[in-house]
Amino acid sequence: MAGLKLVNVNKVYPNGFxxxxxxxxxxxDNEFIVFVGPSGCGKSTALRMIAGLEEITxxxxxxxxxxxxxxxxxxxxIAMVFQNYALYPHMTNYENMAFGLKLRNMPKKEIDQRVxxxxxxxxxxxxxxxxxxxxxxxxxxxxxxxxxxVRDPKVFLMDEPLSNLDAKLRVQTRAEISKLHHRLKTTFxxxxxxxxxxxxxxxxxxVLKDGHVMQVDTPTNLYEKPANKFVGSFIGSPQMxxxxxxxxxxxxxxxxxxxxxxxxVSGDREEKLKKSGAEGKKVVMGIRxxxxxxxxxxxxxxxxxxxxxxxxxxxGSETYLFLKLKENTLVARVDPSVKADVGDWVTxxxxxxxxxxxxxxxxxxxxxx
Amino acid sequence: xxxxxxxxxxxxxxxxxxxxxxxxIYLLFPFYWAINxxxxxxxxxxxxxxxxxxxxxxxxDFAPTLRNYRVIFENQxxxxxxxxSSIVATSTTLLALVAGSFAAFALGKLRFRxxxxxxxxxxxxxxxxxxxxxxxxxxxxxxxxxxxxxSMILSYMIFTLPFTTWVLTAFFKGLPLALLESAQVxxxxxxxxxxxxxxxxxxxxxxxxxxxAFIAAWNEYLFALTFTSINPGARTVPVAIAYFTGAxxxxxxxxxxxxxxxxxxxxxxxxxxxxxxxxxxxxxxxxVKG
Numbered sequence: 218m219a220g221l222k223l224v225n226v227n228k229v230y231p232n233g234f235x236x237x238x239x240x241x242x243x244x245x246d247n248e249f250i251v252f253v254g255p256s257g258c259g260k261s262t263a264l265r266m267i268a269g270l271e272e273i274t275x276x277x278x279x280x281x282x283x284x285x286x287x288x289x290x291x292x293x294x295i296a297m298v299f300q301n302y303a304l305y306p307h308m309t310n311y312e313n314m315a316f317g318l319k320l321r322n323m324p325k326k327e328i329d330q331r332v333x334x335x336x337x338x339x340x341x342x343x344x345x346x347x348x349x350x351x352x353x354x355x356x357x358x359x360x361x362x363x364x365x366x367v368r369d370p371k372v373f374l375m376d377e378p379l380s381n382l383d384a385k386l387r388v389q390t391r392a393e394i395s396k397l398h399h400r401l402k403t404t405f406x407x408x409x410x411x412x413x414x415x416x417x418x419x420x421x422x423x424v425l426k427d428g429h430v431m432q433v434d435t436p437t438n439l440y441e442k443p444a445n446k447f448v449g450s451f452i453g454s455p456q457m458x459x460x461x462x463x464x465x466x467x468x469x470x471x472x473x474x475x476x477x478x479x480x481x482v483s484g485d486r487e488e489k490l491k492k493s494g495a496e497g498k499k500v501v502m503g504i505r506x507x508x509x510x511x512x513x514x515x516x517x518x519x520x521x522x523x524x525x526x527x528x529x530x531x532x533g534s535e536t537y538l539f540l541k542l543k544e545n546t547l548v549a550r551v552d553p554s555v556k557a558d559v560g561d562w563v564t565x566x567x568x569x570x571x572x573x574x575x576x577x578x579x580x581x582x583x584x585x586x
Numbered sequence: 587x588x589x590x591x592x593x594x595x596x597x598x599x600x601x602x603x604x605x606x607x608x609x610x611i612y613l614l615f616p617f618y619w620a621i622n623x624x625x626x627x628x629x630x631x632x633x634x635x636x637x638x639x640x641x642x643x644x645x646x647d648f649a650p651t652l653r654n655y656r657v658i659f660e661n662q663x664x665x666x667x668x669x670x671s672s673i674v675a676t677s678t679t680l681l682a683l684v685a686g687s688f689a690a691f692a693l694g695k696l697r698f699r700x701x702x703x704x705x706x707x708x709x710x711x712x713x714x715x716x717x718x719x720x721x722x723x724x725x726x727x728x729x730x731x732x733x734x735x736x737s738m739i740l741s742y743m744i745f746t747l748p749f750t751t752w753v754l755t756a757f758f759k760g761l762p763l764a765l766l767e768s769a770q771v772x773x774x775x776x777x778x779x780x781x782x783x784x785x786x787x788x789x790x791x792x793x794x795x796x797x798x799a800f801i802a803a804w805n806e807y808l809f810a811l812t813f814t815s816i817n818p819g820a821r822t823v824p825v826a827i828a829y830f831t832g833a834x835x836x837x838x839x840x841x842x843x844x845x846x847x848x849x850x851x852x853x854x855x856x857x858x859x860x861x862x863x864x865x866x867x868x869x870x871x872x873x874v875k876g
Contacts, residue, residue, distance in 0.1 A: 268767075291775075297771045303767070303768035305765065305769075316774075320773040
């Protein structure tokens with residue numbers, strides 16, 4: 218149970234690959250932090266540096282205010298769950314869980330108590346005498362979790378623990394890990410490439426790209442206020458739509474003119490755009506599929522915001538429409554009651570109070586100022 | 587099933603067993619001949635044509651004799667050789683396994699500079715024919731005044747250690763790195779990781795390489811012959827057999843030599859049978875499941 222701090226942490230591999238750039242992070246006690254990003258973004262490296270399995274090139278890592286740069290993994294008071302479980306095949310599940318405690322010369326009675334307790338939490342009582350190879354993937358992962366729990370560490374580190382499980386089991390185990398976090402009240406750091414896992418489990422999410430931290434925020438804020446185009450596109454499914462447009466003031470009305478349409482910006486967003494000095498310049502609009510309203514029925518040719526339905530995907534609870542403007546293609550997520558067929562012309566209305574604006578060059582959000 | 591297909595299937599099977607039989611005979615005939623000869627008396631050995639089983643020269647009845655075995659076990663040199671060989675081969679095997687597995691763990695799993703050159707240097711040690719190093723080794727041993735048995739054990743490392751190291755390195759490499767890291771996070775020191783996690787998992791490989799090292803040391807002749815030249819008491823069994831003398835001058839005691847050869851083979855056969863299951867696992871398990 219402890220906070221964790223990363224100060225200007227860098228990792229450069231001997232071959233010159235700069236895996237993590239100046240990572241700064243302040244993790245509070247009890248948080249469930251998720252490192253998320255595409256493969257090769259440095260998320261696993263960051264986790265392994267916290268674990269002490271990877272040396273840091275420069276910077277400082279603190280666990281509960283103790284500088285741990287030169288502390289070996291076993292003395293950092295952490296426990297780690299690996300992607301491929303990493304259970305010791307020659308030991309029974311009980312021995313697997315007890316191994317770390319035995320090495321610390323804990324009395325047999327206490328070891329037994331802790332293992333039994335962890336087995337209770339995870340529902341593994343009946344499997345303790347078996348060996349890992351007799352278990353299914355999900356059960357093995359739970360033994361690995363148990364091995365971490367018995368240690369009662371300050372920080373739980375998990376490196377893509379669900380990616381070897383099938384889809385159904387993944388959803389189930391996801392919930393179990395969340396429950397575990399509530400129950401143990403310990404700091405969790407969890408690495409995944411799956412934005413759904415990140416959004417559903419994390420109290421705060423660290424989005425990484427090419428070794429750079431793109432944004433650190435709560436799931437809601439990542440969704441509502443992406444700091445840049447990358448976060449906008451990475452969080453949310455289907456992906457955010459991006460269209461280039463011109464921000465112009467017309468009769469005291471701030472408008473975005475884009476591919477065959479225009480939309481007026483008002484209120485809070487108008488203020489922020491004004492402040493960012495983007496008026497009269499090119500911007501990139503980021504519109505989430507759920508923030509596009511679609512009106513069916515006849516629309517006049519050459520009327521603005523007109524789009525052609527190219528593909529429809531009916532999912533039952535919702536429908537995805539792939540819409541073609543003059544040049545750009547958009548995805549809209551609409552209610553199944555919207556009846557649009559392929560080849561229909563529809564009128565789209567971006568919900569301008571939810572639209573994001575990014576600088577075309579720096580890709581940074583213009584709404585953050 | 588259609589008859590033609592059935593027939594060709596049968597033919598294939600017959601062919602397979604025929605080839606198997608040929609290989610089997612080819613491999614085992616020398617051993618069979620050694621047993622056969624070891625059970626023959628001097629007179630029976632002189633019979634022409636040689637008989638497939640010991641037969642009485644005049645009546646042609648089946649008449650094996652254990653005389654050769656009795657003689658060799660009465661031969662102090664031979665018994666001594668057996669003891670010496672056991673000491674040398676066992677020590678060589680254990681040393682090679684201990685040093686080899688240490689080296690293999692480092693070479694297979696740890697990160698350090700100069701790993702590749704080290705591996706190739708170890709391999710290079712095996713490239714020299716034994717004869718080329720023999721004279722030099724002999725000089726070293728006499729200069730250092732090493733006891734003969736010790737010198738044999740140490741010099742056998744020249745061929746056993748590179749072999750065990752290479753095979754075990756490949757095996758250690760196959761073990762998932764996550765296991766090592768998991769042990770590290772669990773609190774194991776590198777040495778604990780080695781003997782509590784890695785070693786139990788490499789047991790099949792240890793048995794296989796250990797057995798092969800034992801066989802090599804047990805059968806070694808050239809080094810043993812040279813090093814024991816001044817110390818007959820330290821002769822190993824292959825050398826002792828070579829020094830067998832007949833009852834009269836220039837007589838080659840063929841039956842006794844064959845009996846000794848059979849006796850010498852027995853421990854290895856027994857060892858192989860004991861570890862049979864593990865050997866198969868060691869030879870087939872290229873990759874270890876995590």
